[in-house]
Amino acid sequence: DQQVKQNSPSLSVQEGRISILNCDYTNSMFDYFLWYKKYPAEGPTFLISISSIKDKNEDGRFTVFLNKSAKHLSLHIVPSQPGDSAVYFCAGWDAGNMLTFGGGTRLMVKP
């Protein structure tokens, strides 16, 4: 049972435009949702998080939206830059100190 799903394995966006990465979850017990960015052969880097009691969190070019009724969250990157090209993982966190990752979406930002 995949508790966190990222249905788009890849996304290609033009530099300067908006990138929207989507994530769906089934576990209502998640307290936080997090986005991580990963370059090849490196560990994931924390990007932004959102509490389950909020619907939006913004940090510079990155905004995460949470729709609890739809069990859906999305990461918006605007404007997209070539350096944003990486694999993005959505993760849900429950009070047991466990992170459950989605399968990842590879973002390619074209100059």
Next chain:
Amino acid sequence: DTEVTQTPKHLVMGMTNKKSLKCEQHMGHRAMYWYKQKAKKPPELMFVYSYEKLSINESVPSRFSPECPNSSLLNLHLHALQPEDSALYLCASSLTQGEQFFGPGTRLTVL
């Protein structure tokens, strides 16, 4: 110091070898984690240490043996591994509430 360090970066070992992976953090985090990541897959949780005690073991084979000598260090002892154990092994640490800081990983190849 806001990073998690892991050594070695790369490790090649035979199926009869015994080796250890090391992880260190000096952020005062009391939870530390081992993940295994195969190519094009999300990280899979292996072990969680909370306050230096093993709190979660995700049904990992006994050829992987974790150890937490103190609050800053986490080891993963490897013995009699199989070629399918070849992967990127990631260490992470956290205070609470989701945000886990990941190390760069150890790329393990089992021959």
